[in-house]
Amino acid sequence: MLTIALPKGSLLRDSIDRFQQIGLDFSAFLEPKNRQLQILDPTHRAKALLVRAWDVPVYVEYGQAQLGIVGYDILREKKPAVAQLADLNFGGCRLSVAVPQASPYRRSVDLPPHGRVASKFVHCALEHFRRLDLPVEIIPLYGSVELGPITGMSEAIVDLVSTGRTLQENGLMEIEVLFDSSARLIAHPLSYRVNGDRLLDWVEKLRSVI
Amino acid sequence: MLTIALPKGSLLRDSIDRFQQIGLDFSAFLEPKNRQLQILDPTHRAKALLVRAWDVPVYVEYGQAQLGIVGYDILREKKPAVAQLADLNFGGCRLSVAVPQASPYRRSVDLPPHGRVASKFVHCALEHFRRLDLPVEIIPLYGSVELGPITGMSEAIVDLVSTGRTLQENGLMEIEVLFDSSARLIAHPLSYRVNGDRLLDWVEKLRSVI
Incomplete structure (x- = not known):
């Protein structure tokens, strides 16, 4: 069957x-x-x-x-x-890099070398930053990835965005799209x-x- | 603070x-x-x-x-x-090996070599079967691990058990405790x-x- x-x-x-x-x-x-x-x-x-x-x-x-x-x-x-x-x-949604609105970063390459990026999508995030030749530490999380930058644990996140409401509620802004899904x-x-x-x-x- | x-x-x-x-x-x-x-x-x-x-x-x-x-x-x-x-x-709960009640397995070592075990606890499961010198394939799942044996995808599961109700409802039985949690x-x-x-x-x- x-x-x-x-x-x-x-x-x-x-x-x-x-x-x-x-x-x-x-x-x-x-x-x-x-x-x-x-x-x-x-x-x-x-x-x-x-x-x-x-x-x-x-x-x-x-x-x-x-x-x-x-x-x-x-x-x-x-x-x-x-x-x-x-x-x-x-x-429909997209996997994106997001950072705190108050941060100076406006593109992935602006992030500091050896900075930290929290994500549920560890492999996609690693691939993205490798392609840019930017060494970053990926912090694997299971949920509420937006807490990464809020608590100061990471400079950025790589996460799914659909309406963008969660990002906005948490003072984050999308700066780069990895791919659409x-x-x-x-x-x-x-x-x-x-x-x-x-x-x-x-x-x-x-x-x-x- | x-x-x-x-x-x-x-x-x-x-x-x-x-x-x-x-x-x-x-x-x-x-x-x-x-x-x-x-x-x-x-x-x-x-x-x-x-x-x-x-x-x-x-x-x-x-x-x-x-x-x-x-x-x-x-x-x-x-x-x-x-x-x-x-x-x-x-x-309180325990991480245990469970199998279908109708199966012939009553201990971990009874499982067939190169059998499949579904689990959210991939490392714990691997360690357990390595200690027994029993080569098995661990299938990593995120949820509803009990579907592994039900669908025939795996012979056993390694999962958390507290009351045992979920196992029973799904025709599974606990055969070995890895550790208490x-x-x-x-x-x-x-x-x-x-x-x-x-x-x-x-x-x-x-x-x-x-």
Whole structure:
């Protein structure tokens, strides 16, 4: 049976919408009291797993799900061995460098050598500063990255920005965009190649509703 | 000013209780509508940062907080350069190996060589299986680790167990305990040594209410 890994959090509602448009209903995941981690579509043609966004590529890489939806930001950070099939055109945001408004830095290269940058996206941040030949120390954080500069632990952050409201509320300003991100449809490469569970038909249907 | 890193999640309420007992009130963090990440005690003697449990040792290691409260499980996994001062005797749980009830495995060594183990505690899990000379592949997950065996992605999990309810609900059983965990008081080593902000007085007070 076709198994799809869906991401908890901000991409969930739109992800479920897309599958509803092609006749697969996983909206039970949206019920506030839902505790289920896997549900069967009422037509019994597909199953969905509800997992952390960062775990979606893991389930797809190991073939436990043939399809998954995940942000491009996570694909860039984790570089999983999955096939990227389509940009789903929702969940738009960007990975950016931000600094305190009161700081003198207006571009990444203005940051002091051996300065500190807090981020959940350690690899993306490292890559960015390596490309600039600017040695910085990346401080890996799991949440509330904006506390880095507020507490004085870091000069800058590399974090996802959508409306910019969180930055503004915390006296930070975006100074450089690393890349734009949005929700992507990914597939287990082998399942895609051998067209298991008629995967290509489902992918075609999804592409038609983007 | 004394700065304390408090963990979001299950340890927060008890952590705030302990500080209330020594005259520092950070209960504003418990209000459902709270969005603040740092608050000042009403007596203006100390400040608290509200951060992810996994980030507490980071703020303490970098000296942005002189004190922090965090689970022993996280200290074992991340091995941060912080001083462990006291077992606070709450937040009790254990890091355990669990397998599907229907599986034939009853001890870690029963697991098949080169089997797969899903975990958020990658280093602890690796250490455990290395000590047994059993080569396994650790699959790093961020959440809902119990989905690993349910979907067939892994033979076992290494995860925190407190009541055992989650395991039971998912048809899993605990077969081996790696170690017991509870909330710990940690300090920035240098601040502790030089007794900055009269840190030792606060630590003494906290010890007296354990």
